[in-house]
Amino acid sequence: MTISCKVKSIEALASNTFRVLLHPETPVAFKAGQYLMVVMGEKDKRPFSIASSPCRHEGELELHIGAAEENAYALEVVESMQEALNSDSDILIDAPHGDAFLQQSDRAMLLIAGGTGFSYVRSILDHCISQGLENAIHLYWGAREKSQLYAFEELSAIDSEYANIHFVPVVENDEGIWSGKTGNVLQAVMGDFSDLSQHDIYIAGRFEMAGSAREQFIFNKKAKVEQIYSDAFAFI
Structure with a gap:
């Protein structure tokens, strides 16, 4: 469904990462973990996860967009949204989309995000909290530097408040000032779990990361293919 939206605000979350708030002219019913398409042209629709919780x-609608200069697709x-905000004009979105949304299950959850893929797992996490779900939830978020973990304080507070939620940040370049896990986010998960057969696994990040995670988890950690969710799987 194509819907007109006002751009309510654009805020820098970290270097080259922006939070965009959209106000659609008609309400958008979506599920936690779904995405929308920003309509740039008749045959040019660009997908971004909805960071908002559906409840x-x-x-x-909240988006987190990583828009470095070398990433013209997002920039x-x-x-375009900044122009719409300045001129009080509308943008078009097509929503909702995606089959990797939160499932109804009593199993533990493993949420894995790379970079602004965090917006996908944020929607799922916030929905679980608002619904009072007691499933064990482990959220692994990988970034090149700590500064790119723009919700670090928020997630650390959630980790402290909820006994069933565990936040594990992973930084590639620690520069000698990081005391947490370092390296690749998938390596961190692989090192922490021996058996993922009883987990629902949700993954957001680069396509190659999602594909590698699925392969490694199934062959090395007993994960079940029907319990691994990522919209990247529709493209790889």
Whole structure:
């Protein structure tokens, strides 16, 4: 469904990473973990995960967009939204999309995000919290530097408040000032779990990361293919 939206705000979350709040002219019913398409042209629709929770979004849709200069695909979207905000004009979205949404299950959950893939798992996590779900939840978020973990304080507070939620940040370049896990986020998961057969696994990041995770988890950690969810699987 194509819907007109007002751009309510654009805020820098970290270097080259922006939070965009959209207000659609008609409410968008979506599930935690789904995404929308920003319509840039008749045959040019660009996907971004909805960071909002479907039960606590108050009519607004939140996006986290990583828009470094070398990433023209995303940067052009941010620039278009900035123009719409400045001119009080509308943008078009097509929503909702995606089959990797939160499933109804009593199993433990493993949420894995690379970079701004965090927006996908944020929607799922916030929905679980708002619904009072007691499933064990382990959220692994990988970034090149700690500064790119823009929700670090928020997630650390959630980890402290909820006994069933465990936040594990992973930084590739620690520069000697990071005391947590370092390296690749998948390596961190592989080192912490011996058996993933009883987990529902949700993955957001680069396509190659999602594909590698599925392969490694199934062959090395007993994960079940039907319990691994990522929209990247539709493209690889």
